[in-house]
Amino acid sequence: MKLTELFRQGKFVVTSENGPPKGTDVAEMLENAEAMRGRVDAVNITDQQSSVMRLGSLAACSLLKQRGIEPIFQVTCRDRNRIALQSDLLSAAVLGIENVLCLTGDYVGLGDHPDAKPVFDLDSVSLLETVRRLQNGHDLANEELKGKPSFCAGAVVAPEADPVEPQIIKMEKKVKAGAQFFQTQAVYDPRAFESFMGQVKHLNVPVMVGIVLLRSAAMARFMNRNVAGIRVPDALIEEMDKAEDRTKKGVEIAARLIREMKGMCQGVHIMAIGTEKLVPAIVDEAGL
Amino acid sequence: MLISEQKPMEEILGYLNGDRSVFLLGCDGCAQASHTGGPEEVREMQGRLEAAGKTVTGSTVLDFLCERAQVKLGLVPFAGQVAAADSVLVMSCGVGIQAAAASIDKPVHPACNTLSLGGSRGEWQGSERCMECGDCVLEWTGGICPLTACTKSLLNGQCGGAKNGKCEFQPDLRDCGWHLIYERLRKLNRLQLLRDAPINIKQYSRMQPPKEIRNTPRWSLDVRA
Ligand code: SF4
Ligand code: SF4
Numbered sequence: 001m002k003l004t005e006l007f008r009q010g011k012f013v014v015t016s017e018n019g020p021p022k023g024t025d026v027a028e029m030l031e032n033a034e035a036m037r038g039r040v041d042a043v044n045i046t047d048q049q050s051s052v053m054r055l056g057s058l059a060a061c062s063l064l065k066q067r068g069i070e071p072i073f074q075v076t077c078r079d080r081n082r083i084a085l086q087s088d089l090l091s092a093a094v095l096g097i098e099n100v101l102c103l104t105g106d107y108v109g110l111g112d113h114p115d116a117k118p119v120f121d122l123d124s125v126s127l128l129e130t131v132r133r134l135q136n137g138h139d140l141a142n143e144e145l146k147g148k149p150s151f152c153a154g155a156v157v158a159p160e161a162d163p164v165e166p167q168i169i170k171m172e173k174k175v176k177a178g179a180q181f182f183q184t185q186a187v188y189d190p191r192a193f194e195s196f197m198g199q200v201k202h203l204n205v206p207v208m209v210g211i212v213l214l215r216s217a218a219m220a221r222f223m224n225r226n227v228a229g230i231r232v233p234d235a236l237i238e239e240m241d242k243a244e245d246r247t248k249k250g251v252e253i254a255a256r257l258i259r260e261m262k263g264m265c266q267g268v269h270i271m272a273i274g275t276e277k278l279v280p281a282i283v284d285e286a287g288l
Numbered sequence: 289m290l291i292s293e294q295k296p297m298e299e300i301l302g303y304l305n306g307d308r309s310v311f312l313l314g315c316d317g318c319a320q321a322s323h324t325g326g327p328e329e330v331r332e333m334q335g336r337l338e339a340a341g342k343t344v345t346g347s348t349v350l351d352f353l354c355e356r357a358q359v360k361l362g363l364v365p366f367a368g369q370v371a372a373a374d375s376v377l378v379m380s381c382g383v384g385i386q387a388a389a390a391s392i393d394k395p396v397h398p399a400c401n402t403l404s405l406g407g408s409r410g411e412w413q414g415s416e417r418c419m420e421c422g423d424c425v426l427e428w429t430g431g432i433c434p435l436t437a438c439t440k441s442l443l444n445g446q447c448g449g450a451k452n453g454k455c456e457f458q459p460d461l462r463d464c465g466w467h468l469i470y471e472r473l474r475k476l477n478r479l480q481l482l483r484d485a486p487i488n489i490k491q492y493s494r495m496q497p498p499k500e501i502r503n504t505p506r507w508s509l510d511v512r513a
Pocket of ligand 1: 381403419424425434435
């Protein structure tokens, strides 16, 4: 089912994320997805996250779909030109995939194949525009399609980027290009999120706040140093530092953040990064 | 030699839409040889702009617009005319346009598309500034080229990877090009440009000019003279 349908029904939408394996053994990925069955509305399948070569998002989405778990097909512009991207979107449509998340993608130099040729023929904005044109029955060369796809197309934004203005300007462009919902980069400061939501109110588009499960104080410090758009407040780092059971603490903080921000947005996107089995606990504790 | 072509007049007038007066800046180097920004073309441009109802506050043709220091120096005698204009129209390759934009605290509009650097990178050393994309977008980006300044050559805005104004890739070595663009436009009070810029789905075919343009530095002199 398209996420747009759920937003329309006024549901607080819950999604999570799953990374395909490096290789053909999909047992663990499916187990993780299974753990989230019925607990989240849809599961994002990442597309060679952090530019690390893995099993493709399209194949993994199809596996989930066959098992009745709603996938969100993440598509990045890093590895494919407009011919391959359009073709993969058509492929996704015939495989029954209804939700796509359009991303630019990390630079190739950050991953495990730094010698690869970076593509970026399109970017997140022009990819959204591409989806729109395909849905209207034409490709980017303006050739007519025999049968057209229909997607719910989403995009991402980083509410705690500094400065945030260029991100908001780009978000506006994404809406113009057809974005129907947004997932955010991880947010740890509800006040900052509230101010961001105030600034994008005019866009009238559903926003799902991003939650990254904290696993340790060291992880929080690492993200503060190295990950764009993420700011974990000192108070939370300290909480993690002092916790006896860090897993429990991480879940508790994630659930608390969701409870605090639930009223400000239309959904939550939970990123557990390898510990997907904890997602149901977060959902329970957040009272979703 | 850097080979350029003039943009269609329609496109140039579109850029100048909100401006009543303009200063014209040409280049006596490659742009003169390409017949896109020498004294003759600047004169012609002045006529066309005046016919379109614009006031031309002045003009000059400098040697090597692609050298930022030359541009600064060369514009000193014209400071009054530049100050009197709403904007500056630059008739040169992408490097020259960027050197002008970096030297003038005014909106700078590109009048040309750069087709090939013909083996040269311009005289403004220190960085690669133009990738000969054949469809110059400097109008929308504060005179900073996103193809060379952004690691991914993104055309529709900053990606989510920038941190503290640095690029996600090699942050100790690379500024985020889109952060520079944002800062420049903010300073000029022209951020609206980022919102107004049409969604760019680049025609990369325009980066493949006929081979003779790529290979013959004296192409323009040989063919067009
Ligand atoms: S946009 Fe950049 S690459 Fe294209 S012509 Fe202008 S300066 Fe050159
Ligand atoms: S961080 Fe900035 S320069 Fe680097 S790829 Fe993203 S937008 Fe381009």
